[in-house]
Amino acid sequence: MKKFWALFFWFWPLVALYLCVIAPGRNWWFPSKPLSTLGHQIDGLFYLILIIVTVTFVGTEFALGYALWKGATKNPSSRAWFSHGSHKLEIVWTIVPAFVLVFISLTQLDVLADIRVLSRFPDSVKEAPVAEVMARQFEWRIRYPKPGTDLMTSPQPGDLYYVNEVHVPAAVPTMINLRTQDVQHAFFVPRLRVKQDAVPGLVIPVWFEIEEAGDYELLCAELCGWGHYKMKARIVAESPEGVSAYLTRLEREQNEDGVQEAETASVE
């Protein structure tokens, strides 16, 4: 029976090892493969940590099983080794994890800088946000600059407005300005691996390069009030020509005076 427990604790790390090895291929950890350039880097960091954690877990569990096995096969009359308070051990298991953590923190600095530090943003987007995404209880209000002009921090005449749908170009770096009108929200696009808090009073630039055209779900990832669950929007990634056609359409709709529209309706 004593040996059973040793085998029992050796069995589980094998299961864990198997699951961790096959997980990346089966995409168990993420809603899809990463669909933005930054997403690949973020997934890379995740899998690096997964390897470290797997090695640690498997190693510790094997050590536990080994201790149990030794205990089970030991001569019952031999004396136990009393290890509590051992300086050597304490130092080893403090320094080793410390090195691991420092290694992780240094490795991720580059990725973090690519995501957050404006000077590291691609040159093409630094000065040219395509839209302002204003989070609000409980929806996303979008403001585009009038076609042919730059986005200003404060609303300008001719700006175009929409709600819960953002059109951005695919396959090129894109930047939006994230703001909130009331409380904290978070701009979360799971398939792009983009997640950024919107903080009252701040204009936060967020950039991404979407690799494939298509619709992406935008969610609020900061519990922002009773209607938090309603804060779902759509990011539409399409060709730059598609985006400008969309903006032209939006501009026409926003300037509707009800006369033109009625005339076309009566012709049909």
Add this chain to the structure above:
Amino acid sequence: MRLGLAIMLHTAVLKRAGIAAFLAIVVTGCSDNNASFSISEKTRSLIPEAQAGIAESPGVVALLDQKFGTPQTLKAWMKLPVQWGGAAAKVEVFAADGGEAKVKFTAEEGQTFPEKAGFVNVVTGAGAGKTFSVSSWDAATGEAVLTGLDGGSLAAGDICSIDGGSTIQSGRVLYMRHCSHCHGTAGDGNGPTAQYLYPRPRDYRHGVFKFTSTNDMSKVSRDDLLRVLRYGIPGTYMPSFLLMKDDELTAIVEYVRFLSMRGEFERKLVNELASDFSEDAVESRLKDEQRSDIVGELAKFLAEDLPGVVDGIGAELEETWVAADTEDARIIPSVPRVPDSDESRRRGRELYLSKTLNCADCHGIDGAGNGPQTMIYEKNPVTSVPYNEPGLHDVWDNLNQPRNLHTGIFRGGRRPIDLFCRIHAGIKGSRMPSFKNTPHEDIWHIVNYVLSIPFESEPGATGVAAAPAAAPDAAAAPAAGE
């Protein structure tokens, strides 16, 4: 020792009872599962006999139940212009085979078959009142396989309803999930989260909606409601439901219209009875009448006059709600928008300040929403009791101060046509009046001015128009600030 054992047994029993209670709550929930449509305060002010009815004659509450049902068992008052869903159809061929039957339906005039069908209700014929389930359905040909016949049968010529009420039922489910927590089960604008909101969520029961593209005397159109659902109302808590599917949104619109008609029906019915049969009225009548006489009079009224009143209200609801969706109700400017220009804005400002339109009386000279009218003490138009706070009030009795035009937030939409409609028809239910007699060109000048206010260098910076002789051609003047 024995005592200790007794206590242990006792706690074991308690623990088991606690677990059972916990499981029961988890499974069934702890609130009442039977949702009900709330009864308005005005209805509750009637004497009990007028609410419940006397003998065979139903009262207000009983009539509401007859015509509209409860949230669990909705009833379709076919007179009302609501798209209930499903289609009425006539049986053409019926061939039973054991528990199954192959049936071919033809749609009744003006009806189109639903894409999917789950059940068939028999309306006329020997099996009237029965329900069969549909195992396969072809909307193109009208051929269906029915199951669960259970001895029932159809004959050629019977009228059935296929998936009857499916739209209103899915509207109800969606409404209860997404809307009722603010707008309330009955659409009374008093759901559990309503008390935390400013402005308060709309109470549909007046049948009045603020932001419409219809004339000042018309009701809201389906398109208007759909627009509000899609784009929300900025500046309020009404969020956008843009990502919902079109058929889901139209189902919600139908359910909201259903609730509005229910509320209107209730109000109108109570108004017929309130002057003679409210608790207050009866109390004052008791000075020189006997209660039994009053109840007798009520019984006579309920039995003889009320059916006619109900028909009249039904006809009025039908007429007004149908009219709202017609082209006649829609506001179409007679001239296209006057191109935005300094001159047009100045003309708009002039009209804004003019004696005839007097926008500044409420919105203030600089458009900050602080005109003299915001200081007056109004009386409730129904009860004649002065409100507690100064300012303008809407028909829902909420303080509803004129909009500050500098914020750049346009609740009813920011398209020029939206602003045109706000001025032309007013904002229904609020103190913003209709300016339908103003020349359309002048309304466009005001629209241009109002759209420019958020970008003024300082409040009131727009000057009034120059003397007519010196006025340049409006179209040729350069657009300022762009």
